[in-house]
Amino acid sequence: MNNVVIHINDTTLRDGEQAAGIAFNVEEKIAIASLLDSIGVHELEVGIPAMGHEEAESITRIAKLGLNAKLLGWNRANLSDIQASIDCGLDRVHVSVPVSDIQIAAKFKGQRQLVLDKLRDAINFACDRGLSVSVGGEDSSRADESFLLEVAQSAQEWGAFRFRFCDTVGILDPTTTYKKVSHLVSHLSIVIEMHTHDDFGMALANTLAGVKAGAISVNTTVNGIGERAGNAPLEEVVMGLKYLYDIPTGIDTKRLVEVSRLVSKATNFPVLPWKAIVGENTFAHESGIHAHGVLQNPITYEPFAPEDVGWERRLVVGKHSGRHLLLSVLEQHGITLGQAEIQSVLDAVRHQSVKTKRSLTVEELLSLVPQR
Numbered sequence: 171m172n173n174v175v176i177h178i179n180d181t182t183l184r185d186g187e188q189a190a191g192i193a194f195n196v197e198e199k200i201a202i203a204s205l206l207d208s209i210g211v212h213e214l215e216v217g218i219p220a221m222g223h224e225e226a227e228s229i230t231r232i233a234k235l236g237l238n239a240k241l242l243g244w245n246r247a248n249l250s251d252i253q254a255s256i257d258c259g260l261d262r263v264h265v266s267v268p269v270s271d272i273q274i275a276a277k278f279k280g281q282r283q284l285v286l287d288k289l290r291d292a293i294n295f296a297c298d299r300g301l302s303v304s305v306g307g308e309d310s311s312r313a314d315e316s317f318l319l320e321v322a323q324s325a326q327e328w329g330a331f332r333f334r335f336c337d338t339v340g341i342l343d344p345t346t347t348y349k350k351v352s353h354l355v356s357h358l359s360i361v362i363e364m365h366t367h368d369d370f371g372m373a374l375a376n377t378l379a380g381v382k383a384g385a386i387s388v389n390t391t392v393n394g395i396g397e398r399a400g401n402a403p404l405e406e407v408v409m410g411l412k413y414l415y416d417i418p419t420g421i422d423t424k425r426l427v428e429v430s431r432l433v434s435k436a437t438n439f440p441v442l443p444w445k446a447i448v449g450e451n452t453f454a455h456e457s458g459i460h461a462h463g464v465l466q467n468p469i470t471y472e473p474f475a476p477e478d479v480g481w482e483r484r485l486v487v488g489k490h491s492g493r494h495l496l497l498s499v500l501e502q503h504g505i506t507l508g509q510a511e512i513q514s515v516l517d518a519v520r521h522q523s524v525k526t527k528r529s530l531t532v533e534e535l536l537s538l539v540p541q542r
């Protein structure tokens with residue numbers, strides 16, 4: 171994996187927004203695009219121009235911002251969709267075609283040839299107008315492998331610069347992903363992009379397996395938002411590449427929490443405290459054994475430093491805390507206790523934590539300390 175450069179194509183503004191109940195307004199789309207650009211995300215799938223109205227307006231306004239990130243519009247294999255992308259000022263388009271027989275039956279009269287015909291027409295239309303064309307195989311994971319390869323090779327031959335492998339309903343595991351993506355990589359010269367869903371909690375693992383297999387572009391969404399169970403989270407992919415595969419992305423990871431907060435606010439959905447990388451508990455330690463370890467050396471219970479993603483470490487006192495953490499917190503407030511006293515404070519902490527069903531504030535803890 172040495173010297174591999176992985177391209178992050180974030181689709182928060184397209185697949186992310188497709189999550190049921192999420193609808194960004196124009197200003198929110200602009201703010202999210204600008205922040206993602208400023209932390210160094212390489213490419214942004216900014217939306218679906220064919221939707222028209224506010225969607226087209228926000229894409230047009232994003233296109234005028236002069237961002238460093240490349241901008242991509244999502245299209246069906248329809249000439250009118252591609253024209254809508256051009257009208258928004260985009261010069262890079264993504265054309266999606268269904269590739270599994272399940273999808274082809276529902277959308278293209280069960281005719282594989284119609285998939286190829288519509289794709290060829292769409293690519294030709296876009297290329298004739300000077301656009302860069304990326305192609306997506308919707309439901310690649312359930313497609314007949316030889317037809318999937320035929321579509322991808324045809325896309326390459328007709329002028330596409332990239333083929334997106336989509337695990338549309340999130341049914342792959344990393345081993346199967348690796349096999350399927352390796353097969354494509356070995357037969358194509360254009361870039362393969364991973365697009366995974368989290369229906370079985372495999373989105374990150376399958377994205378990384380795809381990278382291991384030779385995909386060099388990946389789709390992400392901030393906080394993992396997206397259709398049904400969501401997509402591979404930007405923050406997890408970037409940190410996974412960095413720490414599990416030693417692949418830097420050039421993205422300013424110190425601002426990942428800031429990005430997560432902006433998107434959470436715009437979606438109106440909170441981030442769960444235990445959400446990997448950006449959840450507020452990711453660097454919080456309450457349990458006695460953990461806190462004791464962290465007080466000696468933080469790497470005992472942290473995979474990387476909180477500052478790396480814009481968090482701070484928090485040591486909180488609650489039901490599971492032990493003497494070492496309690497003594498350390500009290501010491502910071504100039505309080506020293508004897509062994510007998512500390513045990514009785516610990517008992518009181520446990521009782522109060524169960525009663526209030528949370529950890530204690532510092533004031534609550536201090537109120538439990540016997541006055542001298």
Ligand SMILES: CC(=O)SCCNC(=O)CCNC(=O)[C@H](O)C(C)(C)COP(=O)(O)OP(=O)(O)OC[C@H]1O[C@@H](n2cnc3c(N)ncnc32)[C@H](O)[C@@H]1OP(=O)(O)O
Nearest residue numbers: 188218220221246247248266267268276277278308338397
């Ligand atoms: C896996 C994915 O995430 S794919 C992306 C899905 N995203 C979205 O659907 C969000 C945005 N979508 C929309 O705003 C609307 O669905 C629009 C504007 C794209 C289309 O709206 P409508 O014209 O009302 O059609 P509707 O959504 O009901 O049906 C989809 C149509 O697209 C067709 N279609 C679906 N996929 C493709 C494709 N890849 N290429 C060409 N046509 C396609 C369907 O067969 C259907 O065609 P029909 O109207 O001739 O029967």
Ligand SMILES: O=C(O)CCC(=O)C(=O)O
Nearest residue numbers: 266306307308309336338
């Ligand atoms: O880009 C495509 O082809 C489809 C992408 C997608 O959202 C999916 O397959 O889940």
